[in-house]
Amino acid sequence: MKFVTRFAPSPTGYLHIGGARTAIFNYLFAKRHNGKYLVRIEDTDTKRSTNEAVKAIYDGLNWLGINSSEKVIYQSKNLESHVKVAHELLDKGFAYKCFLTSEELNDLRIKSRANGKPIKSPWRDNKCNSEKEEYVIRLKMPINGTTTIKDYVQGEVSVKNEILDDMIILRSDKTPTYMLSSVVDDYEMGITHIIRGDDHFNNAFRQIQIINFLNWKKPSYAHIPLIHGTDGSKLSKRHGATNLIDYRSMGYTSEAMLSYLTQLGWTSPEDNEDDYEFKKAVDLFSLEKINKSPAKFDIKKLDNINSKCLNKIDVEVVYKLLTERFGLVLNINQERRLKALIPELLKRVNVYIDLKDDFEWIIDDNFLCKETNNVKILQENNVIINNIGGLLKKCEWTKESINHCLKKFVQDKSLKFKDVGPIVRIALTGKTNAPDLVSIIYELGCTISLNRLNYKY
């Protein structure tokens, strides 16, 4: 059997975290079964769809590296086909023209809310059509029996057909609605597995009626639970960024995002490592292991995974991320210093943009400590750093010798390393938290280290 999945976002805003995860699950499932993963832009609502949103979706998917296996499909390009199906449904008696005005509809809605029954248009059983040109086409939902869906995530769920409303499939302006277009496109694209957000679950019972009327093959369904914020409510701006791409600018890697989102709601059946790589999930993914309950978005966990990813990826990659992000133009020495210290610095941050706090002392050849409290400490201990500067001048430039030099100084002066270390660190970096001294001195090089240590504060 061939597997075809699709991610079908509507271009009305940026790519949401939840949408991204839906895309990932679709991608994973298709790859796992050597199938196709397609992207379809659901832009039948011309009033709300924008080109910017389409671009935002592409940017997000590109960042994660989960692009469509084939050319992206725009729903709006297939409108004719949707309209044709609407009329087919009408001709076969599975749909009807409804001439209700919006006022009449409002009245019906109020009544339906009161008695708990769906809206039934009086035009449903009217044999004679009105002469008016203003009408919508509604689907004639079955009123008896039940509809059952065997969902990969939700299990077997049944609803009574009487609760199904006669949904509109063609608007009065003759354009098809999502409820119709989506079904037709899924059919024409040969989608075998519909993996989408839980918010579409109720739609499935209604959309499946179209499939039944037309005798089309039913796709399999997997309605995945939504992602919630820390307080358990639907993820929103209150909980921080919900725009996927914002996490790129915050310094997260796409690898981390991919891994985090993959494990949010899905557990690997074999590998219990929480920080498994996304690549492994391609071989292990299964819809059955998706949890039914919504998961909360936890940025601390993302931080942890991101930190692990950063420490695993190549220094060259991090260097590239940094120079692009901050527009750094470095000479060969500056580049060498930064690259040499990146591995040490990465142990101390969760997101790579936090490395910017260390740029100055690493890159700037003429850097000197400026922070007033720290300058004061240097003034009080100027002799010590100058002494060390003097000793290092005669030192062979290897880590062993530098280490030996520092240790000997401490010993000769009958001091503790902790009396000297922090001062030297401030002189070299202007900070109290930094990688180990020997590495700093060695990588900064003789000239720069001596300049900073011999300075008269």
Place this chain on the structure above:
RNA sequence: GGUCCCUUCGUCUAAUGGUUAGGACACCGCCCUUUCACGGCGGCAAUACGAGUUCGAAUCUCGUAGGGAUCACCA
């Protein structure tokens, strides 16, 4: 309100009727150590509640409470 879904440490989750209810993140402590980290070791911490079925329930059934989805000429 109707319909549907959900509920295990703070968080992500494991445990397909029998486990001292396991792991990871976070948090706390100890060790390592020239600071901060990394790393290592350890600790805190959960089956929403109430009945029932059973020798035995996190697991099956029912009820209660809480949460979520949906009820558009949006998708």
